[in-house]
Amino acid sequence: MAEPYITDEQDYEAMLSLEIGLELSESEYSEDEDFIPVVELDSSPSFLLNSDQATTAADAAAAENLNFHEEEVEVEEERNKRRRVEKIGSGGDIYCRIEGDDAGGESSQSSQRNRNEFDGLFCPICLEAWTNEGNHHICCLPCGHVFGLSCIEKWLRQRGRLAKCPQCNRKGTLKDVRKLFVPRIAVVDEESQKRIRFLEEKCASLGKKDVDLCKKESEWKRREAALQLEVQKCKERTIYLEHLLGDLQSRPSGLATADRGSQGQHEFGNSIYTDFYGQGSSSCFKLQGELHVDGARLFDVDASGKILLLARRVPMMGGSHVLTKMSLIPPHESEDIFLSPGTKIIKDLHISPANGRLALFASLGKKLSVLSMESNNVILSYDLPAAAWSCSWDLNCSHYVYAGLQNGSLLVFDMRMTGSPVESRLGHTNNPIHTVQSLQHISTLPSGVKTVVSASSIGMCQWNFGGEEERPFLIPETTNQGVCISLAYCASSDDIVVSYRPRVEMSNEVVSQPLLTPSPANGQGVLGSHLHLKRVGSSYERLGVACSTVSDIRLPKSSIIYRQNQKPLFATGDEVSCGLILRELPSFTVTQRLRSHQHFIHDVKYTSTNSQGLLGCLSEDTVCTFKEATSPCVSIFCVQLKSDINLEL
Known part of the structure; x- marks a missing residue:
């Protein structure tokens, strides 16, 4: 079987x-x-x-x-x-x-x-990196040791009942395997972490101390440089005044200036001597009060509304430019009007002489803007082809405004047309137009023709708009005087004062206009001149001229005070005493010196309503009010502003 x-x-x-x-x-x-x-x-x-x-x-x-x-x-x-x-x-x-x-x-x-x-990166059985999915998924046994899934299952299956952990020999079975769902396993050395934290804290502490020491060192260096600069300025000013005094004492007194149509003649020597030593009438203004402001650059005064409008730059807000309305009536409340970032520096500012409800300002942001004084909003803004340096209201029609540009052009705008200028003219040169003034209409001109005068470094120009298109023409009396730095106009009397500083010409050798005194340090003034003109019909008469210390780097502002049945006064800042000086026209005799300040005067404005007049001068961080002691009553508002001196021209 x-x-x-x-x-x-x-x-x-x-x-x-x-x-x-x-x-x-x-x-x-x-x-x-x-x-x-x-x-x-x-x-x-x-x-x-x-x-x-x-x-x-x-x-x-x-x-x-x-x-x-x-x-x-x-x-x-x-x-x-x-x-x-x-x-x-x-x-x-x-x-x-x-x-x-x-x-x-x-x-x-x-x-x-x-x-x-x-x-923590490799399986200890196969010495290959485990994965977060698949056959070699990261897993562990109850003892805590970590392996790849396929490796540990194979290990345990091969050993059957005698299976143990490959690392600690603790018994384990296939049922004990647990998958771990983690992106990565890393063992942290606690001692190393403590050491790292200690070193990081130590480095942070040392870094903070280093920053503090650097700040202190920078502040000490800044203070040292400021003190050295002040000492140098004081030395240079002392030398300058000594030379000026010696020159005045040694100069002959017979140097005269021709005065067309004036009531007499005056001598340069006497005028300069009066300029520095204040011979004139007794004081007629008394201090009334003081206010403090911060960061202002320009201003204008609304006499009827008792409002002061300031163009300010606020350093604490990243250098933002704002307009500030300040009441001249106690408790002197103020309100800031914030402008768009594209406005940039405001170069000129004027309140409308017609009603005081609108203000016009020109800025380097290529903008000509109109502000509502009631709503505190910009209601109209024109885009310009170049930066604006000056602006003006038309004295004969409140709808028209003017803007002088950095490239020497002059634009005319009708506020009823918000798109573009109604006229645009090119100047004689590409030099910036730093002053624009609208003139009163005269009968000798055709109806509708508007006359404007402007000032740039070459002198004073007249522009006629509304008639036949023609180029501006230089006023002959204002040429060959030096560099024009200021122009003041009085609409009530048609008086004009143009200020100059010496012109420096460059050739193969450095040749400059002969000065009567050694050149002082920058920012401390040079010996310049003031020219008085009067508009008669379509021409201008030269009434007087006087030497005076003027700014060598800035474009100062000045103003003319009209006094009924009296000679007008010319208000300007003095570069030596840093005060406001009142001169009688056309002789330029000093009638009063207001108290000196610590900083230069940058802007002067005058306005009047009824029998009241307001005059303002811009220096740094204080608003002083002065009241005239005799009739007619005129109040002086001296605005000192905390701002850096702009280096212009």
Whole structure:
């Protein structure tokens, strides 16, 4: 009788034992050079066995498998004892080094640090990086050690009931494996972190001390430079005044100036002597009060509304430009009007002489704007082809305004037409027009013709708009006087005063206009002149001229005070005393000197209503009010403003 074949269950167990042995010999230990196989399986097993032979073969395979596992655990423990894995952080290279038991104590601190840095990146079984998904998903055992999923499952499956953690030999099964869902595992060295925090705090403290010391050093250097500059200015001013005094004392008194149509003649020497030593009538103005402002550049006065309008630059707001309305009636309330960032520096400012409800201002942001004094809003703004340096209201028609540009052009606008100028004319040169004044209409001109005078460095020009198009013409009496720096006009009397400083011409050699005194330091004034003209019909009469110290870097403002049944007064700042001087026209005799200030006067404005008149002078950070002691009553408003001197021309 033939022997029966083995059953399916017996066949499966035999095949399973064979596969386990092959996997252990081929995959697990093929990469280990020090491993010596302890079990060899027959490469040609027989699948056709009788029942007794099959049972005997199965029992033998099970016994051999048990012995294999026991020997495998011993070999693995010996291998773990001898094997050390080191990962070098530079470039991510990884290598293995076999060393004895005593070698672990000789590893350097840097190698230990590099190994700790990479322990959280690679599976300790296959020494390859684990992943956050897939077969090699990062997972752990209850003991806390981390492996790749496929590696630890294979490890535990191969060892069956004797399975342990590869690192701590704590028992574990496939059910104990837990997946970890983390992007990356990194072990933080608490001692190193404390050391890092300590060093960071120390660096921050040292950095703060360094910044404080740098700030203090910068402030000390700034103060030292300011003090040295003040000392130098005082020395130069002393030398300048000594030379000026010597020149005045040695100059002959017979140097006269022709006065067309004037009531007499005056001498340069006497005029200059009066300029510096104040011979004239007794004081007629008394101090009434003081106010303080900050950062103003220009201003104008509305006499009827008792309002002061200031153009200011606020340093605390990033240098923003604002208009400030200030009441001249106690408690002197003020209100700021913020302008758009594109406005930039305001170069000229005028309140409408017709009603006082509108204000016109020109700015370097290529804008000519009209402000409502009632709503505090800009109600009209014109875009200009160049930066605006000056502006003016038309004295004969309140709808027309004028703008003098940086390129020497003069534009006429009708506020009823908000698009573009009604007329635009080019000047004689490309020099900026720093002053524009509308003149009263006279009967000798055709109806509708508007006359405007302007001032630039070459002198005074007259423009006629509304008739035949013609180029502006220079007033002959104002040429060859020097560099024109200021123009003042009185609409009530048609008086004009033009101020000049010496002209410097450059050639192969430096040639300058001869000065009567040595040139002082910049910003302390030079010896210039004031020219008095009077408009008679369509021409101008030269009434007088006087020497005076004028600014050598700034474009100062001046004004003419009209007094009924009396000679007009010319109000201007004095560069030597930093005060406001009142001169009687046409002789330019000094009638009064107001008290001196610490800074130069930059702007002077005068306006009147009924029998009241207001005069303002711009210096730095104080508003002083003066009242005339005799009739007619005229109040003086001296506005001192805290702003840097603009270097112009």
